[in-house]
Amino acid sequence: MGEQNDVLFSITTRHLNTGLRGFPVGTVRTSRVDPMEGVSYVGYSVKDLANLDPEAVVYLMFNKELPNAEQLSAFKADLASRAKLPEGVAAMVAGLPKQGHPMEWLIAGLNLLGMTGKTNDYTEDALNLIARTPELVATVFRQRSGWGAPIESKPELGLVENFVQMMGVPGADAGKLTALLRTFYILHMDHGGGNLSTFTGKAVASGLADIYASLGAAMAGLYGPRHGRANQDCLAFVRSVGTTDADEIEAMVRTRMANKQLVFGFGHAVLRAEDPRATIQYELGKEICPNDALFQTALALRERAVKVLKENPKISNPYPNVDAVSGTLLNSQGLTDSDYYTVLFGFARIAGIAAQIVDERVNFRNGKGVAIYRCSFKAENQDPRSLNS
DSSP, X not given: OOOTTOOOOOOXXXXXXXXXXXXXXXXXXXXXXXXXXXXXXXXXXXXXXXXXXXXXXXXXXXXSSOOOHHHHHHHHHHHHHHOSOOTTHHHHHHTSOTTSOHHHHHHHHHHXXXXXXXXXXXXXXXXXXXXHHHHHHHHHHHHHHTOOSOOOOOGGGOHHHHHHHHHOOTTOOHHHHHHHHHHHHHHTSOOOSOSHXXXXXXXHHHTTOOHHHHHHHHHHHXXXXXXXXXXXXXXXXXXHHOOOOHHHHHHHHHHHHHTTOOOTTBOOSSOSSXXXXXXXXXXXXXXXXXXXXXXXXXXXXXXXXXXHHHXXXXXXXXXXXTHHXXXXXXXXXXXXXXXXHHHHHHHHHHHHHHHHHHIIIIITTTTTOOOOOOOOOOOOSOOOOOTTO
């Protein structure tokens, strides 16, 4: 960082009502997004982290160093010891209205955890929440989908491994689904400090709300279609293409461009190269579902959509982003109801947001924590009036 009085951003009237896009408001120690290199966690590229144990990356988020073998073993054991949901929570989640969206179930579950098991220590509650999220999210999947009775938790298997066995996805290959979700969990864990869900969680925590309420608010931000449903929209787009023929796909993309329609899964607000998280998922797809028709469509889009988008000089990033193929991979492994995809996004992102909240509440400003968020809104169309006039 620069000197205390360095000018970081000049605000003019045209910046008002633009969603704070690009406004520097704080610092973040867990992740950064480089336009050419993509996302990194505490200095490590996601390309280098994608095949690690998810717990090792969670450890990195909180400790800012990767664990050695002994530290990782101890951390896994610690998370396993915290993993059991408080008494009655699973039953209360199972009793939620079936017409509720899966994200509404997740948000309700987070609030229930806050009512039944918080310690009011940000670090302890963050680790408890991360450890208990697999059972909570598996309960959301299994009970809302009507897949049968709950499956006993086996936290010693690992965060993602236990989650997969508790879900019991009908007809799924557990090994392939586990490989996919281990990677998915790491790739979606964090993405800077200013995206809507992360910013919302930290803003709520700045008022000293507990981490459960803060993460519930963060997940409400993620639930909105502008933020958390991109992979769902991308899967719908891939399905709508209806062919694996590359020439037909190129013609379709050209038609969409001519009609000023979106090409879902391509472009990014910051990146100017293919998102490494997309690259990793394409390679994983070649291993776990190489012959899946939708995956073949996604591969053809990767080639031909980029070709067409590059022809438009106004498009600064014609490349696939993280959402371009993630929904297609989830669908290939038995998770065919895309309404649940944002829940999986939240399952992963909870770890990153929780780590950022702990930093802001416990570590920043020499332990004093970041002040309460209090931005300014300028009054508009509010000239003085009187009831007597």
